[in-house]
Amino acid sequence: MVPQWQGSTTLDALQELVDVGTRVPHEVARKAGLSTSELHSLRHLMGAPMGPVELARALGVTSAASSGIVDRLVTRGHVTRRAHAADGRRTEVVITDSGRTEVYTRMAPMFTALAALDASLDAHDRDVVERYLRGATAAMRSLM
Amino acid sequence: MVPQWQGSTTLDALQELVDVGTRVPHEVARKAGLSTSELHSLRHLMGAPMGPVELARALGVTSAASSGIVDRLVTRGHVTRRAHAADGRRTEVVITDSGRTEVYTRMAPMFTALAALDASLDAHDRDVVERYLRGATAAMRSLM
DNA sequence: GTAATATTCCTCACCTACTTAGCAACTGGT
DNA sequence: ACCAGTTGCTAAGTAGGTGAGGAATATTAC
Numbered sequence: 001m002v003p004q005w006q007g008s009t010t011l012d013a014l015q016e017l018v019d020v021g022t023r024v025p026h027e028v029a030r031k032a033g034l035s036t037s038e039l040h041s042l043r044h045l046m047g048a049p050m051g052p053v054e055l056a057r058a059l060g061v062t063s064a065a066s067s068g069i070v071d072r073l074v075t076r077g078h079v080t081r082r083a084h085a086a087d088g089r090r091t092e093v094v095i096t097d098s099g100r101t102e103v104y105t106r107m108a109p110m111f112t113a114l115a116a117l118d119a120s121l122d123a124h125d126r127d128v129v130e131r132y133l134r135g136a137t138a139a140m141r142s143l144m
Numbered sequence: 145m146v147p148q149w150q151g152s153t154t155l156d157a158l159q160e161l162v163d164v165g166t167r168v169p170h171e172v173a174r175k176a177g178l179s180t181s182e183l184h185s186l187r188h189l190m191g192a193p194m195g196p197v198e199l200a201r202a203l204g205v206t207s208a209a210s211s212g213i214v215d216r217l218v219t220r221g222h223v224t225r226r227a228h229a230a231d232g233r234r235t236e237v238v239i240t241d242s243g244r245t246e247v248y249t250r251m252a253p254m255f256t257a258l259a260a261l262d263a264s265l266d267a268h269d270r271d272v273v274e275r276y277l278r279g280a281t282a283a284m285r286s287l288m
Numbered sequence: 289g290t291a292a293t294a295t296t297c298c299t300c301a302c303c304t305a306c307t308t309a310g311c312a313a314c315t316g317g318t
Numbered sequence: 319a320c321c322a323g324t325t326g327c328t329a330a331g332t333a334g335g336t337g338a339g340g341a342a343t344a345t346t347a348c
Contacts, residue, residue: 010262010270013277017284018165023204024284025166035334053296060167065335067298072334089296089343106287113283117276118154126154128269129276132261133157139257140161140168143250179305197325209306211327216305233314233325 014136028106034076037061037069042078042103045095051084052091078102158280172250178220181205181213186222186247189239195228196235222246 029039037059044050044058056066070093073079078099084090121129173183181203188194188202200210214237217223222243228234265273 008259008262010265010274010277011258013274013281014258017277017281018162020281020284021162022166022169024287026204027288037334051296052298060170061334062336063297064299064337068334084296087296087344091297109286110283113286114155114158114280115152117279117283118152121154121272121276125269125272128265128272130154130157132265132273133154133161135261136258137157137161137164139254139261140164142253142257143168144171181305195325196327205305206307207326208308208328212305214326228325231315231325235326 024110032102032106034102035069035072037065038073038078039103041066041069041073041093042095042099045079045093046100046103049082049092049094052093055093073099176246176250178246179213179216181209182217182222183247185210185213185217185237186239186243189223189237190244190247193226193236193238196237199237217243 025039026036029036032039034042040059041055044055050058052066052070053063055070056063059066059069061069070079070081073093074081076098077096079093079095082092082094084092118126169183170180173180176183178186184203185199188199194202196210196214197207199214200207203210203213205213214223214225217237218225220242221240223237223239226236226238228236262270
């Protein structure tokens, strides 16, 4: 990638991981007939429902864009809009079974492989890996 | 992200890394007045010159798109086009000092932090981390 | 209690960056 | 010498983003 990286196999592996981590969603989304943003939205919504503005922040786009993203996901039946119980301004975007299934079946092989990889680590190694991942995340975030 | 991930701090950390790894280039590119693809192109070109088609494959876009990307980078003075020595069809896209400086100064803090993180590992731990990163990369790539 | 301010979500007009299709130049194998 | 394959480009169309701004509701200050 850059001169400083060369020679360190760990940094090289990290670079490849991040590269693949951006190309894979692109490809998976295309196969599913979704845009990358739509797929990422479904992923975020699998954890918990959230409003379009919150989704926009999670994706790093404007609320105008996420409004359109939600529209398209609603059209495909992957999410529904629901009024927020306590706050009349808010809408909750809720993932449907269709959306959940779409994401899950597309990504199942990866989950399985990652779980196996995780299980292959003993307590010490798991700790080492986690600290490295958190550290690398912090290093990247420092650019923002 | 998904039910299976919850409870594993390692997989959670991996997810966060990949998420940040996609949002950071987006932000950095914006600050540099470049598109994400343009920044990624410069990153790839720091290693070695390559043709537009090769670049297109690296980015996961069509050659028509990469033709435009190179055009824009040439306009900004970050790369130049050069005829290939032995193959009359090919063009080599070469990064300029301007382009190299642009990428390097934007990303220097990250390189420093990552190098420090790497240096903090002993031989065994470095090996563990690298195997994990390669394994995770393979797991993701299996979706493509 | 009411006025001022903030937040959420949407629409509209515009624009960037992609895709598909196809063409001209060149290469290498038969 | 030809023909299939590759490279790199252009042109036309489109998807999905931004910026500005408005309507509805909530929150804060007075």
